[in-house]
Amino acid sequence: MAKNCHxxxxxxxxxxxxxPDLSLHNNHMAKVLNKEIYGxxxxxxxxxxxxxxxxxxxxxxNPGHPFIMTVGCVAGDEESYEFFKDLLDPIISxxxxxxxxxxxxxxxLNFENLKGGDDLDPNYVLSSRVRTGRSIKGFTLxxxxxxxxxxxxxxxxxxxxxSLEGEFKGKYYPLSGMTDAEQEQLINDxxxxxxxxxxxxxxxxxxxxxxxxxxxxxxxxxxFLVWVNEEDHLRVISMQLGGNMKEVFRRFCVGLQxxxxxxxxxxxxxxxxxxxxxxxxxxxxxxxxxxxxxxVKLPKLxxxxxxxxxxxxxxxxxxxxxxxDTASVGGVFDISNADRLGSSEVAQVQLVVDGVKLxxxxxxxxxxxxxxxxxxxxxx
Amino acid sequence: xxxxxxxxxxxxxxxxxxxxxxxxxxxxxxxxxxxxxxGGVPVRRSYPASAEYPDLRKHNNCMASHLTPAIxxxxxxxxxxxxxxxxxxxxxxxxNPGHPFIKTVGMVAGDEESYEVFADLLxxxxxxxxxxxxxxxxxxxxxxxxxxxxxGNFDAKYVLSSRVRTGRSIRGLSLxxxCTRAERREVERVVVEALAGLKDDLAGKYFSLTQMxxxxQQQLIDDxxxxxxxxxxxxxxxxxxxxxxxxxxxxxxxxxxFLxxxxEEDHTRVISMEKGGNMKRVxxxxxxxxxxxxxxxxxxxxxxxxxxxxxxxxxxxxxxxxxxxxxxxVKLPRLxxxxxxxxxxxxxxxxxxxxxxxDTAAVGGVFDISNLDRLGLSEVQLVQTVIDGVNYxxxxxxxxxxxxxxxxxxxxxxxx
Numbered sequence: 001m002a003k004n005c006h007x008x009x010x011x012x013x014x015x016x017x018x019x020p021d022l023s024l025h026n027n028h029m030a031k032v033l034n035k036e037i038y039g040x041x042x043x044x045x046x047x048x049x050x051x052x053x054x055x056x057x058x059x060x061x062n063p064g065h066p067f068i069m070t071v072g073c074v075a076g077d078e079e080s081y082e083f084f085k086d087l088l089d090p091i092i093s094x095x096x097x098x099x100x101x102x103x104x105x106x107x108x109l110n111f112e113n114l115k116g117g118d119d120l121d122p123n124y125v126l127s128s129r130v131r132t133g134r135s136i137k138g139f140t141l142x143x144x145x146x147x148x149x150x151x152x153x154x155x156x157x158x159x160x161x162x163s164l165e166g167e168f169k170g171k172y173y174p175l176s177g178m179t180d181a182e183q184e185q186l187i188n189d190x191x192x193x194x195x196x197x198x199x200x201x202x203x204x205x206x207x208x209x210x211x212x213x214x215x216x217x218x219x220x221x222x223x224f225l226v227w228v229n230e231e232d233h234l235r236v237i238s239m240q241l242g243g244n245m246k247e248v249f250r251r252f253c254v255g256l257q258x259x260x261x262x263x264x265x266x267x268x269x270x271x272x273x274x275x276x277x278x279x280x281x282x283x284x285x286x287x288x289x290x291x292x293x294x295x296v297k298l299p300k301l302x303x304x305x306x307x308x309x310x311x312x313x314x315x316x317x318x319x320x321x322x323x324x325d326t327a328s329v330g331g332v333f334d335i336s337n338a339d340r341l342g343s344s345e346v347a348q349v350q351l352v353v354d355g356v357k358l359x360x361x362x363x364x365x366x367x368x369x370x371x372x373x374x375x376x377x378x379x380x
Numbered sequence: 381x382x383x384x385x386x387x388x389x390x391x392x393x394x395x396x397x398x399x400x401x402x403x404x405x406x407x408x409x410x411x412x413x414x415x416x417x418x419g420g421v422p423v424r425r426s427y428p429a430s431a432e433y434p435d436l437r438k439h440n441n442c443m444a445s446h447l448t449p450a451i452x453x454x455x456x457x458x459x460x461x462x463x464x465x466x467x468x469x470x471x472x473x474x475x476n477p478g479h480p481f482i483k484t485v486g487m488v489a490g491d492e493e494s495y496e497v498f499a500d501l502l503x504x505x506x507x508x509x510x511x512x513x514x515x516x517x518x519x520x521x522x523x524x525x526x527x528x529x530x531x532g533n534f535d536a537k538y539v540l541s542s543r544v545r546t547g548r549s550i551r552g553l554s555l556x557x558x559c560t561r562a563e564r565r566e567v568e569r570v571v572v573e574a575l576a577g578l579k580d581d582l583a584g585k586y587f588s589l590t591q592m593x594x595x596x597q598q599q600l601i602d603d604x605x606x607x608x609x610x611x612x613x614x615x616x617x618x619x620x621x622x623x624x625x626x627x628x629x630x631x632x633x634x635x636x637x638f639l640x641x642x643x644e645e646d647h648t649r650v651i652s653m654e655k656g657g658n659m660k661r662v663x664x665x666x667x668x669x670x671x672x673x674x675x676x677x678x679x680x681x682x683x684x685x686x687x688x689x690x691x692x693x694x695x696x697x698x699x700x701x702x703x704x705x706x707x708x709x710v711k712l713p714r715l716x717x718x719x720x721x722x723x724x725x726x727x728x729x730x731x732x733x734x735x736x737x738x739d740t741a742a743v744g745g746v747f748d749i750s751n752l753d754r755l756g757l758s759e760v761q762l763v764q765t766v767i768d769g770v771n772y773x774x775x776x777x778x779x780x781x782x783x784x785x786x787x788x789x790x791x792x793x794x795x796x
Binding site for chain 2: 009020053057202203
């Protein structure tokens with residue numbers, strides 16, 4: 001284990017003296033971390049120098065909300081999930097429906113395994129989108145990486161993305177070098193991402209050196225988009241207007257696999273293992289890291305007493321159309337899969353496709369003044 | 381156990397020895413790809429210093445003005461004995477490019493040793509910020525003898541309130557950008573214990589941010605004593621808001637004229653204030669209180685961070701030396717409209733702020749007027765400068781009231 005002088009300094013103090021005050025906290029980290037675990041792990045440092053205090057800082061600084069349960073910790077590198085498993089395994093279990101340290105995660109990016117998804121009613125389904133994240137092996141993660149590493153990630157990403165052809169041919173826009181015209185266009189396309197302001201991210205150190213090494217790549221068709229060095233090394237997004245989730249998912253899978261091949265050729269494949277699937281900064285995004293969703297008009301269904309229960313049974317979640325933590329406008333909701341770890345990409349997108357199809361049918365019934373009681377699904 | 385560790389570190393000479401020892405240990409710890417810096421921090425050098433050098437092309441702060449690629453290359457592998465690195469020291473300046481008109485410092489110290497280990501960068505920054513003060517050749521005078529002050533009682537028709545503040549750091553404990561929770565709690569414990577020993581007009585009470593009642597909080601807000609979690613990115617990017625509000629608190633005397641902030645931007649911020657224009661009495665209480673607190677911590681084996689070169693050591697290089705800002709809220713409605721005001725202030729070595737503090741606007745012709753300088757002049761000298769300057773401003777205002785003209789005074793010399 002590498003020597004970490006700052007961490008060694010802390011060891012001169014007792015566990016009691018260093019243990020954070022979590023009495024007002026409501027996040028997954030605070031629910032799991034106790035003095036015993038703290039005492040066991042606080043002397044450790046991953047080879048790149050990431051420590052337990054680094055993992056939990058965001059959760060200490062952000063007590064959370066009585067109703068919303070945040071994760072409260074991040075990984076600084078691939079090894080974090082090993083070195084700090086005594087803390088992270090129980091958090092992963094709490095967050096991902098009881099996922100056990102011995103469980104194996106299935107990866108399935110074969111779009112042909114998806115059934116249907118090309119016939120969602122565009123009168124209701126306004127747009128479809130699938131996103132995930134990828135981390136590049138051999139580099140540390142956004143909470144911890146240095147400027148040199150971040151630039152290395154950017155350079156590799158540009159190389160990989162510029163070699164894409166056909167429907168994936170596109171262009172990279174570095175955040176620091178963008179012209180005003182380019183910036184305006186990216187804002188209008190809803191592609192531009194901002195410096196994080198959420199303290200969940202800033203307290204984890206993810207906004208350091210902004211905007212150095214950050215940028216946006218998209219294909220000429222504006223249907224495939226990659227964010228470089230935001231909350232993860234890469235965020236990969238496939239999207240289009242209308243309800244053809246099948247096509248969105250096809251492009252997502254094909255594009256991802258092409259990119260992965262190129263990174264592998266450079267000896268920097270994606271971080272992945274059998275147990276946790278794709279390794280990302282936030283434990284909530286492990287597994288597939290996939291959020292597949294639609295913007296769908298459900299003004300009647302959304303005010304139905306059983307709406308929340310229907311979503312839960314379908315293993316779906318709702319957000320406002322501005323994304324996480326926003327409110328819905330005009331009865332239009334962002335509906336996406338709730339799960340990330342323990343089921344495959346195909347399975348998760350299938351849930352979205354089937355679930356949204358059902359909810360649109362329910363909406364139509366309610367429009368006609370009919371009951372939907374017979375349509376309430378069983379728990380998936 | 382922690383206090384004996386700090387006692388070992390309390391001698392200045394021992395600190396220098398530790399920095400040297402750290403350097404010779406580096407070779408022994410060189411690993412394959414990750415090597416270990418002088419302070420024993422793993423430094424991930426897959427990349428040369430040139431690949432790690434920050435992009436400062438859009439930056440306008442003191443750090444950016446002086447951090448050349450050569451200096452970065454020389455210092456980037458170094459760390460203080462506590463493990464604080466150059467990248468950490470400059471992070472706030474990298475993250476906050478600054479404003480075209482306001483030049484911020486752009487870096488902080490994580491501990492006392494930062495000022496030695498990163499001297500190649502900090503010395504030119506200090507020089508620029510403090511009017512050419514050169515830590516290599518000059519000595520900073522400390523003088524807390526308030527009896528030397530004269531004419532420090534202003535006309536209350538003009539001066540609404542008087543205030544003197546400074547900061548003090550506890551030697552042996554890391555500073556707010558770098559301190560661990562245990563160290564921060566140790567600062568709180570040491571200072572609160574010492575303050576409990578204050579008597580008479582200085583006797584008071586401590587209000588911990590984590591434990592104060594709603595009534596206490598309301599009272600502190602009404603008294604304008606309560607400080608908030610920092611929101612300025614200048615501070616948050618330097619890591620000073622970590623673990624908030626753990627080990628933060630406010631102490632004040634029963635008279636509400638002597639106030640100490642614990643673990644905000646510095647270990648302690650010490651404030652003496654009262655309504656009206658008796659700056660001399662404010663400064664007297666300030667000096668008395670500071671000396672008493674120092675005596676009380678020394679009784680327990682602690683001391684303040686101080687050096688001959690830099691005076692009192694604080695987190696931000698802008699607060700070195702005296703760390704002192706002595707100021708008044710003064711009504712100057714006519715003078716505030718005079719185009720010569722800024723020149724007059726500059727020549728008197730004064731600065732103006734709005735009555736909300738730094739970065740606020742003046743309201744109703746009432747200004748916060750205080751000393752510009754911190755380092756190279758003593759506390760007595762700076763407070764006298766404020767007194768002389770404010771007296772001059774009041775004279776100007778009176779002249780303007782009578783329709784007479786005013787004169788711009790000649791500029792004061794630095795480092796008398």
